[in-house]
Amino acid sequence: MVQHDTAPEVAEQLSEFLKRRREQIAHRWADAALFSNVFTVSRDEAVEAGRAVAEALADVARSGRLEDIEAPGFDTVRDQLGRMTSARTQSGYTPTQIAREVAGLRAPVAALLRAEFDDPADERMHACLLELTVLMGTLRLVVLETTINAGEELIARQRQQLLEVATPVIELWEGVVAVPLIGTLDSSRSQVVMESLLEAIVERRARYAILDITGVPTVDSLVAQHLMKTVAAARLMGAECIVSGIRPAIAQTIVHLGIDLGSILTRAGLADALAYALTQQGIAVSARPTAGADSR
Amino acid sequence: MHAPLTPTARLPIGSDADLAWLRQHVRQCAADLGFGLVQQTKLVTAASELARNTLVHGGGGHVEITTPTDGARRGLRLSFVDSGPGIRDVDLALTDGYTTGGGLGMGLSGAKRLVQDFVLDTRPGLGTTVTITEWVSGFPAPRPGAR
Amino acid sequence: MTDFPAVHPEPVPVLALGDILLVTLRGDLYDGAAEQLQYDITQRIANSPVPVGGVVIDLSGVEIVDSFLGRILAEIAASARLLATRTILAGMRPAVAITLVELGLTLPGLATALDVDRALAMLHRAPSVEGGA
Numbered sequence: 001m002v003q004h005d006t007a008p009e010v011a012e013q014l015s016e017f018l019k020r021r022r023e024q025i026a027h028r029w030a031d032a033a034l035f036s037n038v039f040t041v042s043r044d045e046a047v048e049a050g051r052a053v054a055e056a057l058a059d060v061a062r063s064g065r066l067e068d069i070e071a072p073g074f075d076t077v078r079d080q081l082g083r084m085t086s087a088r089t090q091s092g093y094t095p096t097q098i099a100r101e102v103a104g105l106r107a108p109v110a111a112l113l114r115a116e117f118d119d120p121a122d123e124r125m126h127a128c129l130l131e132l133t134v135l136m137g138t139l140r141l142v143v144l145e146t147t148i149n150a151g152e153e154l155i156a157r158q159r160q161q162l163l164e165v166a167t168p169v170i171e172l173w174e175g176v177v178a179v180p181l182i183g184t185l186d187s188s189r190s191q192v193v194m195e196s197l198l199e200a201i202v203e204r205r206a207r208y209a210i211l212d213i214t215g216v217p218t219v220d221s222l223v224a225q226h227l228m229k230t231v232a233a234a235r236l237m238g239a240e241c242i243v244s245g246i247r248p249a250i251a252q253t254i255v256h257l258g259i260d261l262g263s264i265l266t267r268a269g270l271a272d273a274l275a276y277a278l279t280q281q282g283i284a285v286s287a288r289p290t291a292g293a294d295s296r
Numbered sequence: 297m298h299a300p301l302t303p304t305a306r307l308p309i310g311s312d313a314d315l316a317w318l319r320q321h322v323r324q325c326a327a328d329l330g331f332g333l334v335q336q337t338k339l340v341t342a343a344s345e346l347a348r349n350t351l352v353h354g355g356g357g358h359v360e361i362t363t364p365t366d367g368a369r370r371g372l373r374l375s376f377v378d379s380g381p382g383i384r385d386v387d388l389a390l391t392d393g394y395t396t397g398g399g400l401g402m403g404l405s406g407a408k409r410l411v412q413d414f415v416l417d418t419r420p421g422l423g424t425t426v427t428i429t430e431w432v433s434g435f436p437a438p439r440p441g442a443r
Numbered sequence: 444m445t446d447f448p449a450v451h452p453e454p455v456p457v458l459a460l461g462d463i464l465l466v467t468l469r470g471d472l473y474d475g476a477a478e479q480l481q482y483d484i485t486q487r488i489a490n491s492p493v494p495v496g497g498v499v500i501d502l503s504g505v506e507i508v509d510s511f512l513g514r515i516l517a518e519i520a521a522s523a524r525l526l527a528t529r530t531i532l533a534g535m536r537p538a539v540a541i542t543l544v545e546l547g548l549t550l551p552g553l554a555t556a557l558d559v560d561r562a563l564a565m566l567h568r569a570p571s572v573e574g575g576a
Contacts, residue, residue, distance in 0.1 A: 149368060195334060198537035205557055233540035238533065238555040238562075312474040319471055319507065337507055337538035338545060344509040345546075348474075392547055403510055406546035 008064060010127045014135070015061035017128070018054055021112055026050030028108035034101040037091075038084045049084070053077050057135055066135045069142050082146040089154075095147045102143045106136040163192045169200040176277045177206040180270065182215030190226035197230060201239045208277035209234050212270040214245030224253050231264055240265065240280075244273035305361040309350045309376070318347050318359060322374065325361060329370055330432050339372065339430050342407040346376045346426050349403050354378025354424055364429065371431040379423035386416060455480045457487055462496035463566055464488070465559070469504035477515045484519055488526045495528045497566035501559050503534030513548045520553050529554060533562040 018025070029035050029050035030043055039046035059073030060066060088098050110129055117125040167189065172178050177200045179193055193211075201209055211230065213219075219227070227243065234241040244267045246254075267273040275285045307318055322343045326336040343359075350357045357378030364371050383389045392405050404426075408414040413429035455476055458465045464487055466480065488495045500516065502508070508516070520530035531554045535543075543550070556562035 152368075194541065195537065198540065201557070202537060207557065207561075229541070229544045232544045232549045233537070236532075236540040236543060236550065236555055237535050237537065238557040316471045316473055323506070334538045334541055337542045340507050341509050341542045341546065344507065344511075348509070348511060406510055406548070409545055409547065410542065 007127065010124070010131055011061050011064050011066060013124070014128050014131045015058045017113060017116060018058035018061060018109075022051050022054040022058070024112055025054045025109055028112070029053070029105055032101070032104055032108065034084065034088070034098075034105065038087045049080060052080060053139075057139065060138070061131070061135060066131060067138055069138055069145060071138075074139075074142050078142070078146060081143050082150060085143055085147040086150045089147060089150060095144055095151075098147055099140050099144055102140045103136070105139075106133065109136075163189055167193045167196055169196050171200075171204050171206070172210070172274055173278060173283075175204070175206050175281060176208045176210065176274065177201060177204050178210035178212060178270065178274075180212045180215065185213075185216050185219055185223045185226075187222050187226065190223045190230075194226060194230040194233065197241075198233055198237065201234060201237055206239055207281065209239050209241045210244055210270065210273045210277065211241060212244045212273065213247075213250065214269060216245075216250065217247070218249050219253055221253060221257055224250070224257055228254075228257075228264070240277075242267055242273040242276060244268065244270050304363070306358055307361070308356075308358050309347050309378075310356045312351075315344060315347050315351065319344050321361070322372075325363070325372055326430075329363065329372055331372070331430070332433070335430065335433065338410040339428075342410040342428055343374055345403040345407040345410075346374070346428065349426070350376045350378045350380075350424075353383075354380030357423075366431070369431050371429050373427065373429040375425055375427040377423070377425045382420040382422055382424055383416075383418040384420055386418060390416075454483070457483050460563070462493060463563065464495060464498045465501065466498070467501040467504065470506065472505070472512060474511060477512055481515050481519050481522075485522045485526070488523055488528050495526075498523050498528060498530040499533055499556075499559055499562040499566070500530065501533050501562075502539070503536065503558065505536070505539060508535075508539050508543055510546060510548060513543060513546075513550065517550055517553060529566060531556050531562040531565060534558045 026047045027050070030039075030046035035046040035050055036043075039049060056073050056077040059076075060068075060071045063071055063073060065071040065073075085098055088101070110132060113128055113132060114120070114125065119125075167179055167181070169177055169179050177197065179197050181193065185193070197209055197211065200206065211227065213227070231241040231243065242265045246266055265276075267276055278285050305321065307321060308314055309318065319340050323336060323340050326339050331339065347359060350359070355378065357376065357380070360375040360377065362373045362375075364373050390405050390408065404416070407426075407428065411428040411430050413427075413431075415427045416424070417427075418424040453476070455466060455468060455472070457480070458467075464484060466484065484498060488498070498519070500519070516532065523530045532550075533556045535555065554565070556565055
């Protein structure tokens, strides 16, 4: 990146201008898209937000670090900008559109700055305008940074929600809960499965918990270990965990891990697991009615 | 920069009352930082194991609690410091079931399994420092509904 | 869960419910109190004029079980078994169970129940000690 040299007296002059005219700047910004679309309820709020940003820019200009997005002056408005950009993101704006709105904040300030000078050819004016452009460019980067951070946070939250949605715990019978797992199990998902199944045991006062992995094609050793830990944790809580639908490949992984399958209750399918749980509770499960056999 | 939610603290480890107080303090710090319930419980349990080691094997010492940040990530770091005899065979001490203190031999090895980061620094005759760090997983905002 | 769990420097009471001993653990337990409890339970079983039908330890109010408390619980059950008495751990919380398993303490041979009611029902259904572990 080409380092741009700022004459200290120009930066000082720009800072002084931003501070002195912050009210006018704030009022003009309040009508700009970025502020007016975020603070829809009260224009006073928009003006107040604009004033804070103008003051922050004045601080950054005074410090001389006009190109530095880490300049301390920005810290005071980072939260505020974050709230504004996340409001824009939530109404469907892309980072590019937000950046364009930030770019739109320069023109009204530049107009005010030009009005400060009587002579339109004044070199000091051009120097100040150049510095203002640099400063507004840095502000745009700061806003982009907060937008991206907010986006990452949103993705993390959605990933968590997706995990929870993808692992429904259902009550099959009074005292019998089950998680039918479908698709690839990774470490973080099996962690969520473990926690939701154990929570369900407490909530439903379930004596039996069925972990059905018929829909899981394969597991790695870490996930297999998670499954075994779930069984052990359920037992500590006073519930019995039944693993149903273990595919041959998964059985092999478990054997390779050296886990004693004798300590784990397994059944071929979800139905067999449920039948076991019901029988254990003294509920008679009778064989299939013979009607099906007659039709052959 | 962000101001730390929980200030740095230094607590003594000299009695089983200190252990109880440490557990409560770590629980509170972890809850403030937004750790989920399971992560909190693992962290408090690891702290309890290591503090008991400091007390039983190190002849007492102290714990330093800090809240490091790594980018947007926040963490809780606990350093257990003693000036006891040190550990002669670290690999052996980290083996499940190995014990010199009459416990189950799960203290060090178990604590290591409970946290994301585990660093053991020991010098025979000079003492032992065990530092564990746990990072808040997922998004940084504390969950108000979390128990 | 805003308030701190109570710290118990004082001994944990052992209650008699018919022929069953019920111990309710809450909050954070001092090491000394846990050791005292182990001694108390063993003494109560040994000195009881009538055979003790079982010991139920209610853990629903306990937020952490480390290897020390885990060892104490296993030893209580082992000594009770030697005195022909069953021990049932009741109401362990999910987070505590996950942590214990991660720690490597699965407490094999220890009977567990979802809550005190279930534990009492288990003891009444099979009042005698089964032979093996």
